Amino acid sequence: MSLIPIPEDRxxxxxxxxxxxxxxxxxxxxxxxxxxxxxxxxxxIATYAGVPxxxxxxxxxxxxxxxxxxxxxxxxxxxxxAVIALMLILxxxxxxxxxxxxxxxxxxxxxGGIQTVFDALKLLGKEDFVPAAADWLTFRLAPAVTFVSSFxxxxxxxxxxGWTLADSNVGLIYLIAVSTLSAYGVLLGGASSGNKWALIxxxxxxxxxxxxxxxxxxxxxxxxxxxxxMSLGKIVDAQLGVWNVIPLFIPFVLYVISSLAELKHIxxxxxxxxxxxxxxxxxxxxxxxxxxxxxxxxxxxxxxxxLIVVFFFGGWHGPLxxxxxxxxxxxxxxxxxxxxxxxxxxxxxxxxRATLPRYRDDQLMEFAWKAMIPLALLGLVxxxxxxxxxx
Amino acid sequence: MSLTAFYALAAFILLFALxxxxxxxxxxxxxxxxxxxxxIAGLYVLLGSPALAAIQFMVNASAIPIxxxxxxxxxxxxxxxxxxxxxxxxxxxxxxxALVFFRVAVxxxxxxxxxxxxxxxxxxxxxxxLLPFEVASVLLLLAMVGAIVLARRRAG
Amino acid sequence: MSSTIGLEPVLGRSDEMIVNMGPQHxxxxxxxxxxxxxxxxRITRAVPxxxxxxxxxxxxxxxxxxxxxxxxxxRMDYVSGTQNELPVVLAVEDLAGIEVPERAKMIRTMFFxxxxxxxxxxxxxxxMLDLGAITPFLYTFWDREIILGIVERTAGARxxxxxxxxxGVRRDLHPHFFKDVAEFLDHLExxxxxxxxxxxxxPIVHARTVGVGVLSKERAVARGVSGPVLRASGxxxxxxxxxxxxxxxxVEFEIPTSDAGDTYARFWVRFxxxxxxxKILRQLLEKTPKTxxxxxxxxxxxxxxxxxxxxxxxxxxxxxxxxxxxGGDKPYRIKHRGAAFSNLQVIPDLFIGAKFSDxxxxxxxxxxxxxxxxx
Numbered sequence: 001m002s003l004i005p006i007p008e009d010r011x012x013x014x015x016x017x018x019x020x021x022x023x024x025x026x027x028x029x030x031x032x033x034x035x036x037x038x039x040x041x042x043x044x045i046a047t048y049a050g051v052p053x054x055x056x057x058x059x060x061x062x063x064x065x066x067x068x069x070x071x072x073x074x075x076x077x078x079x080x081x082a083v084i085a086l087m088l089i090l091x092x093x094x095x096x097x098x099x100x101x102x103x104x105x106x107x108x109x110x111x112g113g114i115q116t117v118f119d120a121l122k123l124l125g126k127e128d129f130v131p132a133a134a135d136w137l138t139f140r141l142a143p144a145v146t147f148v149s150s151f152x153x154x155x156x157x158x159x160x161x162g163w164t165l166a167d168s169n170v171g172l173i174y175l176i177a178v179s180t181l182s183a184y185g186v187l188l189g190g191a192s193s194g195n196k197w198a199l200i201x202x203x204x205x206x207x208x209x210x211x212x213x214x215x216x217x218x219x220x221x222x223x224x225x226x227x228x229x230m231s232l233g234k235i236v237d238a239q240l241g242v243w244n245v246i247p248l249f250i251p252f253v254l255y256v257i258s259s260l261a262e263l264k265h266i267x268x269x270x271x272x273x274x275x276x277x278x279x280x281x282x283x284x285x286x287x288x289x290x291x292x293x294x295x296x297x298x299x300x301x302x303x304x305x306x307l308i309v310v311f312f313f314g315g316w317h318g319p320l321x322x323x324x325x326x327x328x329x330x331x332x333x334x335x336x337x338x339x340x341x342x343x344x345x346x347x348x349x350x351x352x353r354a355t356l357p358r359y360r361d362d363q364l365m366e367f368a369w370k371a372m373i374p375l376a377l378l379g380l381v382x383x384x385x386x387x388x389x390x391x
Numbered sequence: 392m393s394l395t396a397f398y399a400l401a402a403f404i405l406l407f408a409l410x411x412x413x414x415x416x417x418x419x420x421x422x423x424x425x426x427x428x429x430x431i432a433g434l435y436v437l438l439g440s441p442a443l444a445a446i447q448f449m450v451n452a453s454a455i456p457i458x459x460x461x462x463x464x465x466x467x468x469x470x471x472x473x474x475x476x477x478x479x480x481x482x483x484x485x486x487x488x489a490l491v492f493f494r495v496a497v498x499x500x501x502x503x504x505x506x507x508x509x510x511x512x513x514x515x516x517x518x519x520x521l522l523p524f525e526v527a528s529v530l531l532l533l534a535m536v537g538a539i540v541l542a543r544r545r546a547g
Numbered sequence: 548m549s550s551t552i553g554l555e556p557v558l559g560r561s562d563e564m565i566v567n568m569g570p571q572h573x574x575x576x577x578x579x580x581x582x583x584x585x586x587x588x589r590i591t592r593a594v595p596x597x598x599x600x601x602x603x604x605x606x607x608x609x610x611x612x613x614x615x616x617x618x619x620x621x622r623m624d625y626v627s628g629t630q631n632e633l634p635v636v637l638a639v640e641d642l643a644g645i646e647v648p649e650r651a652k653m654i655r656t657m658f659f660x661x662x663x664x665x666x667x668x669x670x671x672x673x674x675m676l677d678l679g680a681i682t683p684f685l686y687t688f689w690d691r692e693i694i695l696g697i698v699e700r701t702a703g704a705r706x707x708x709x710x711x712x713x714x715g716v717r718r719d720l721h722p723h724f725f726k727d728v729a730e731f732l733d734h735l736e737x738x739x740x741x742x743x744x745x746x747x748x749x750p751i752v753h754a755r756t757v758g759v760g761v762l763s764k765e766r767a768v769a770r771g772v773s774g775p776v777l778r779a780s781g782x783x784x785x786x787x788x789x790x791x792x793x794x795x796x797x798v799e800f801e802i803p804t805s806d807a808g809d810t811y812a813r814f815w816v817r818f819x820x821x822x823x824x825x826k827i828l829r830q831l832l833e834k835t836p837k838t839x840x841x842x843x844x845x846x847x848x849x850x851x852x853x854x855x856x857x858x859x860x861x862x863x864x865x866x867x868x869x870x871x872x873x874g875g876d877k878p879y880r881i882k883h884r885g886a887a888f889s890n891l892q893v894i895p896d897l898f899i900g901a902k903f904s905d906x907x908x909x910x911x912x913x914x915x916x917x918x919x920x921x922x
């Protein structure tokens with residue numbers, strides 16, 4: 001920028017001490033990050049189309065074969081969530097850098113592409129101790145509960161037509177249960193830390209998450225009423241003509257806000273705020289336990305936007321260009337549409353994170369109980385009314 | 392195969408239920424109770440009603456444990472004291488009586504199981520049992536309002 | 548949480564929780580420790596403890612010549628650069644009878660206002676960081692980089708330039724100075740609507756700051772508060788208008804005042820001060836002759852006797868200095884009146900009754916810099 005003057009009348013040259021981030025090569029950045037997206041997409045295809053094909057070819061169709069196949073898919077989804085976390089943490093830092101007029105990580109890997117690997121190594125290298133006053137069993141279990149509850153959302157997300165791990169007809173109830181479980185993990189973490197301030201922080205975080213689940217459940221109800229089913233696959237199928245965001249606009253807005261609150265994302269990140277007075281629920285955690293809380297948050301950062309796409313933006317719907325639905329190629333194309341839409345929503349969430357300050361604790365609870373629940377009820381009534389008229 | 396699943400689930404349910412009543416640490420006891428309910432949801436799946444299982448999961452294995460934890464955290468309760476011998480005896484007697492009662496009830500009652508899909512559950516609640524359903528929701532509302540009033544009176 | 552100095556008389560109330568805020572906390576205002584008594588959400592007592600950055604300025608200045616004192620004062624309010632030098636320079640000029648040419652006065656005022664803008668930009672970035680917005684911090688620091696670059700070209704150093712001296716300034720302006728400053732002011736005027744939109748018109752900022760930490764006029768005056776904090780409580784006192792110095796009598800500017808006295812008012816007043824500084828700078832850019840004397844005649848060895856108090860309007864308030872000379876070339880005593888030091892006195896008034904999550908917002912609106920407070 002020409003406005004930063006380097007004085008020409010210096011008597012000695014400027015010597016760059018420390019690390020020079022180098023020039024920014026946008027094409028390289030885009031290439032590296034597209035590689036991540038392609039890897040993600042290939043993983044999805046492998047998990048949902050490759051594994052069943054493999055088991056078909058092997059001929060393991062029986063009861064136990066089914067169990068093993070699903071187990072293998074779950075393992076692959078776990079690896080997928082690792083890839084997602086890798087990508088999202090880096091995407092967050094790079095995107096924040098772009099918004100804040102700076103580079104973001106540039107050192108490890110081309111244009112900083114491998115940075116998260118080193119972040120993970122750093123977290124692994126830290127001493128993972130249990131405080132003496134803490135209850136070690138619950139202390140160790142809490143991050144696992146939180147992570148499992150975030151990861152369990154994968155079971156019902158439809159990546160393409162028929163590409164779901166378990167398309168049960170009570171998918172919505174399962175989702176509510178799983179969101180509540182992640183609040184439980186947070187509460188367990190704070191309760192077992194043996195630290196008065198962690199307890200208070202956990203109570204706050206738990207209260208916030210539980211308060212925002214009520215509008216969440218009402219929004220789910222609205223979607224179920226409008227779509228006529230509680231199964232996510234059928235909800236996506238029902239959006240063939242028009243995406244749900246148009247008839248269900250109020251529930252959509254409320255769902256975005258509730259998702260931000262469930263994620264403990266800015267503007268609702270009071271429980272995790274570093275500049276606030278009282279420490280959060282994860283203050284006593286370090287090393288791999290902390291990494292699991294962190295991982296849970298980033299997996300949810302991917303999954304909650306994915307759910308927004310499923311419920312309101314047509315899921316995997318998109319022009320098929322004459323491909324037969326149900327084939328591998330159609331599935332691949334549909335999962336690509338899904339990934340792109342999810343990526344757009346993740347970007348919007350990151351944008352919100354970069355821009356807004358945070359609400360005060362009591363303000364966000366007031367907002368949930370006094371503003372969102374009445375609006376959610378209104379949305380539910382409207383959805384029921386519209387369903388009566390139009391379907 | 393579902394028989395092995397049943398035996399496995401039942402074993403774990405018994406184990407965690409026993410842990411729930413015998414652990415002195417309140418948080419661990421609450422956690423064991425939550426796991427017990429979660430496994431009971433598994434039993435519902437085996438019985439062919441995933442809808443009921445999901446509801447069981449949502450209410451008893453997620454929401455109630457959170458409430459229990461809130462209570463434990465806010466009252467900052469200490470570990471529960473070790474039970475006295477007469478309490479253990481009474482408890483064992485009650486458990487045995489319950490087992491006998493349920494065995495007799497299953498033998499003499501109608502042990503057919505209808506699978507409860509969401510549609511069936513909805514019809515049942517909103518047609519056959521509409522009045523009890525509405526009365527139950529009013530009761531819950533009363534309980535909620537009463538709790539808030541009591542809490543405000545204590546605080547203010 | 549260990550030491551509860553200042554709270555002993557009322558310790559023993561069982562429903563009160565003692566929380567220690569600082570001296571290191573991520574809300575980057577420096578090293579302040581406030582011992583807060585909480586009853587549930589409400590703060591019932593607040594006792595600030597300072598002195599964690601005490602570096603013995605005043606005692607050390609007693610063994611430095613007046614020329615050496617001037618760069619030393621830079622280190623007090625390190626965000627405001629040359630603003631700290633001015634009170635000492637003015638006091639000594641009065642005592643020694645040194646004449647300052649008109650052009651030098653204008654140059655000094657220009658740098659004074661440039662540093663006011665820089666300081667308010669730092670304040671804005673860190674205040675938003677405290678409230679949770681991570682991005683404005685980087686935007687305001689980028690703008691501040693431009694100012695620091697302009698200062699570096701003329702004065703030789705960025706943050707602590709040691710530029711003012713007795714009789715004027717040390718070096719003449721860089722040939723590109725006027726062009727650079729004009730460009731910077733254009734750039735800033737394009738950015739300020741964005742900052743207003745992001746900060747002042749942000750509903751979340753409104754929710755966090757409006758009605759929070761109200762300081763009444765009487766209380767502000769009683770505590771000796773000055774600067775934007777005082778003006779946000781309704782008192783239109785500005786040292787630049789009340790006891791003008793340098794080139795301020797020749798420029799037209801207003802004193803932004805607000806009657807609300809809450810945190811939002813303090814935010815608003817600082818914003819308006821940036822606009823007023825831009826106005827002053829534009830007037831001075833026209834008025835300052837491009838060539839001419841930048842320093843009056845001053846003796847190489849300065850022997851001062853007598854006492855003098857001079858004050859200037861720092862970014863934080865009235866920064867004053869009381870110089871006592873005994874005829875030697877080192878001062879007998881220099882006492883600094885820190886602006887933020889007096890402003891911190893209202894912490895108990897503002898914290899008590901507020902929720903403790905408001906404490907951070909209130910503290911950021913008071914804008915303390917601990918170099919100046921602890922010296």
